[in-house]
Amino acid sequence: MRTAIFPGSFDPFTIGHYDIVIRGLDLFDKIVIGIGRNSEKKECFPLQQRLDAIHRVFRDNPRVEVEVYDSLTVDFAREHDAQFILRGIRCVADFEYERNMAEANKQLGDVETILLYTRPEYAHVSSTLVRDLYSYHKDITPYLPQSQI
Ligand code: ADP
Numbered sequence: 001m002r003t004a005i006f007p008g009s010f011d012p013f014t015i016g017h018y019d020i021v022i023r024g025l026d027l028f029d030k031i032v033i034g035i036g037r038n039s040e041k042k043e044c045f046p047l048q049q050r051l052d053a054i055h056r057v058f059r060d061n062p063r064v065e066v067e068v069y070d071s072l073t074v075d076f077a078r079e080h081d082a083q084f085i086l087r088g089i090r091c092v093a094d095f096e097y098e099r100n101m102a103e104a105n106k107q108l109g110d111v112e113t114i115l116l117y118t119r120p121e122y123a124h125v126s127s128t129l130v131r132d133l134y135s136y137h138k139d140i141t142p143y144l145p146q147s148q149i
Pocket residue numbers: 007008009010011014015016017020038041086087088089090094117118119122123124125126127
Protein backbone atom coordinates (compact mmCIF):
# COMPACT_ATOMS: atom_id res chain seq x y z
CA MET A 1 0.00 0.00 0.00
CA ARG A 2 1.29 3.43 -0.97
CA THR A 3 0.85 5.85 1.88
CA ALA A 4 1.79 9.52 1.99
CA ILE A 5 1.66 11.99 4.79
CA PHE A 6 0.65 15.55 3.97
CA PRO A 7 2.23 17.69 6.69
CA GLY A 8 1.49 21.35 7.23
CA SER A 9 0.18 23.94 9.62
CA PHE A 10 -3.19 24.21 7.84
CA ASP A 11 -3.98 27.40 9.72
CA PRO A 12 -6.52 27.19 8.12
CA PHE A 13 -6.92 24.34 5.60
CA THR A 14 -7.63 26.04 2.25
CA ILE A 15 -8.95 25.05 -1.17
CA GLY A 16 -5.30 24.94 -2.25
CA HIS A 17 -4.56 22.25 0.35
CA TYR A 18 -7.77 20.42 -0.51
CA ASP A 19 -6.81 20.30 -4.18
CA ILE A 20 -3.39 18.81 -3.36
CA VAL A 21 -5.02 16.03 -1.28
CA ILE A 22 -7.60 15.21 -3.96
CA ARG A 23 -4.94 15.04 -6.66
CA GLY A 24 -2.66 13.09 -4.32
CA LEU A 25 -5.34 10.41 -4.04
CA ASP A 26 -4.62 9.53 -7.69
CA LEU A 27 -1.06 8.70 -6.63
CA PHE A 28 -1.47 7.17 -3.17
CA ASP A 29 -3.80 4.62 -1.57
CA LYS A 30 -3.91 6.57 1.65
CA ILE A 31 -3.04 10.11 2.73
CA VAL A 32 -2.55 11.06 6.36
CA ILE A 33 -2.86 14.81 6.85
CA GLY A 34 -0.57 15.80 9.70
CA ILE A 35 -1.19 19.08 11.46
CA GLY A 36 2.20 20.01 12.82
CA ARG A 37 3.22 22.94 14.88
CA ASN A 38 5.35 25.41 12.96
CA SER A 39 7.38 27.24 15.56
CA GLU A 40 8.01 30.10 13.12
CA LYS A 41 4.33 30.80 12.49
CA LYS A 42 1.94 32.28 15.02
CA GLU A 43 -1.22 30.21 15.33
CA CYS A 44 -4.51 31.86 14.39
CA PHE A 45 -7.14 29.11 14.39
CA PRO A 46 -7.08 26.76 17.43
CA LEU A 47 -5.59 23.34 16.76
CA GLN A 48 -8.77 21.45 17.70
CA GLN A 49 -10.82 23.64 15.35
CA ARG A 50 -8.40 22.90 12.47
CA LEU A 51 -8.55 19.17 13.22
CA ASP A 52 -12.36 19.15 13.34
CA ALA A 53 -12.62 21.19 10.14
CA ILE A 54 -10.36 18.84 8.15
CA HIS A 55 -12.21 15.82 9.62
CA ARG A 56 -15.46 17.26 8.35
CA VAL A 57 -14.02 17.82 4.86
CA PHE A 58 -12.95 14.19 4.48
CA ARG A 59 -15.50 12.43 6.68
CA ASP A 60 -16.81 10.42 3.69
CA ASN A 61 -13.39 9.46 2.40
CA PRO A 62 -11.86 6.46 4.20
CA ARG A 63 -8.56 6.97 2.33
CA VAL A 64 -7.85 10.26 4.10
CA GLU A 65 -6.98 10.56 7.79
CA VAL A 66 -6.04 13.58 9.83
CA GLU A 67 -3.98 13.85 12.99
CA VAL A 68 -2.07 16.38 15.01
CA TYR A 69 1.61 15.57 15.45
CA ASP A 70 4.32 16.99 17.58
CA SER A 71 7.33 15.01 16.39
CA LEU A 72 9.76 15.19 13.50
CA THR A 73 7.97 14.79 10.17
CA VAL A 74 10.03 11.69 9.30
CA ASP A 75 8.99 10.08 12.60
CA PHE A 76 5.36 10.89 11.87
CA ALA A 77 5.81 9.24 8.45
CA ARG A 78 7.36 6.16 10.02
CA GLU A 79 4.52 5.85 12.54
CA HIS A 80 2.13 5.57 9.62
CA ASP A 81 4.33 3.34 7.45
CA ALA A 82 4.30 6.15 4.92
CA GLN A 83 6.94 6.01 2.21
CA PHE A 84 6.14 9.49 0.90
CA ILE A 85 5.67 13.07 1.97
CA LEU A 86 3.21 15.01 -0.17
CA ARG A 87 3.66 18.78 -0.50
CA GLY A 88 2.46 21.50 -2.84
CA ILE A 89 4.36 24.33 -4.51
CA ARG A 90 3.08 27.65 -5.77
CA CYS A 91 6.18 29.69 -6.56
CA VAL A 92 9.96 29.77 -6.60
CA ALA A 93 10.08 30.67 -2.90
CA ASP A 94 8.07 27.52 -2.08
CA PHE A 95 10.43 25.50 -4.26
CA GLU A 96 13.59 26.55 -2.38
CA TYR A 97 11.97 25.80 0.96
CA GLU A 98 10.58 22.46 -0.17
CA ARG A 99 13.88 21.38 -1.66
CA ASN A 100 15.67 21.90 1.65
CA MET A 101 12.96 20.04 3.55
CA ALA A 102 12.92 17.20 1.01
CA GLU A 103 16.68 16.77 1.22
CA ALA A 104 16.60 16.78 5.01
CA ASN A 105 13.75 14.28 5.19
CA LYS A 106 15.42 11.97 2.68
CA GLN A 107 18.60 12.00 4.73
CA LEU A 108 16.92 11.71 8.10
CA GLY A 109 14.33 9.07 7.34
CA ASP A 110 14.79 7.90 3.74
CA VAL A 111 11.36 9.30 2.89
CA GLU A 112 10.71 10.62 -0.61
CA THR A 113 8.94 13.94 -1.07
CA ILE A 114 6.46 14.25 -3.92
CA LEU A 115 5.66 17.81 -4.96
CA LEU A 116 2.53 18.77 -6.84
CA TYR A 117 2.27 22.14 -8.57
CA THR A 118 -0.61 24.31 -7.55
CA ARG A 119 -3.46 24.76 -9.97
CA PRO A 120 -2.94 28.26 -11.45
CA GLU A 121 -6.29 29.40 -10.09
CA TYR A 122 -5.14 28.58 -6.55
CA ALA A 123 -1.61 29.96 -6.84
CA HIS A 124 -2.53 33.05 -4.81
CA VAL A 125 -4.33 31.09 -2.09
CA SER A 126 -2.43 30.76 1.17
CA SER A 127 -3.32 30.33 4.82
CA THR A 128 -1.59 33.67 5.41
CA LEU A 129 -3.97 35.43 3.02
CA VAL A 130 -6.96 33.81 4.73
CA ARG A 131 -5.69 34.78 8.19
CA ASP A 132 -5.21 38.38 7.04
CA LEU A 133 -8.72 38.59 5.63
CA TYR A 134 -10.09 36.99 8.80
CA SER A 135 -8.34 39.55 10.98
CA TYR A 136 -10.12 42.31 9.03
CA HIS A 137 -13.47 40.51 9.37
CA LYS A 138 -13.67 39.80 5.64
CA ASP A 139 -15.40 36.80 4.07
CA ILE A 140 -12.95 33.90 3.94
CA THR A 141 -15.38 31.25 2.69
CA PRO A 142 -14.27 31.49 -0.98
CA TYR A 143 -10.89 30.13 0.16
CA LEU A 144 -12.15 27.20 2.21
CA PRO A 145 -13.28 23.79 0.91
CA GLN A 146 -17.06 23.72 0.50
CA SER A 147 -17.66 21.22 3.30
CA GLN A 148 -15.66 23.28 5.80
CA ILE A 149 -17.96 26.29 5.55
P1 ADP B 1 3.74 24.81 6.27
O1 ADP B 1 3.53 25.67 7.47
O2 ADP B 1 4.42 23.51 6.57
O3 ADP B 1 4.33 25.51 5.07
P2 ADP B 1 1.11 25.06 5.09
O4 ADP B 1 -0.12 24.67 5.83
O5 ADP B 1 1.31 26.51 4.85
O6 ADP B 1 2.28 24.36 5.87
O7 ADP B 1 1.15 24.32 3.68
C1 ADP B 1 1.19 22.92 3.57
C2 ADP B 1 1.60 22.52 2.16
O8 ADP B 1 0.60 22.94 1.24
C3 ADP B 1 2.89 23.18 1.68
O9 ADP B 1 3.59 22.26 0.87
C4 ADP B 1 2.42 24.34 0.85
O10 ADP B 1 3.37 24.72 -0.12
C5 ADP B 1 1.17 23.72 0.22
N1 ADP B 1 0.22 24.72 -0.23
C6 ADP B 1 -0.33 25.73 0.49
N2 ADP B 1 -1.18 26.46 -0.27
C7 ADP B 1 -1.18 25.88 -1.51
C8 ADP B 1 -1.83 26.17 -2.75
N3 ADP B 1 -2.65 27.21 -2.87
N4 ADP B 1 -1.57 25.35 -3.81
C9 ADP B 1 -0.71 24.32 -3.67
N5 ADP B 1 -0.07 23.99 -2.55
C10 ADP B 1 -0.28 24.76 -1.47
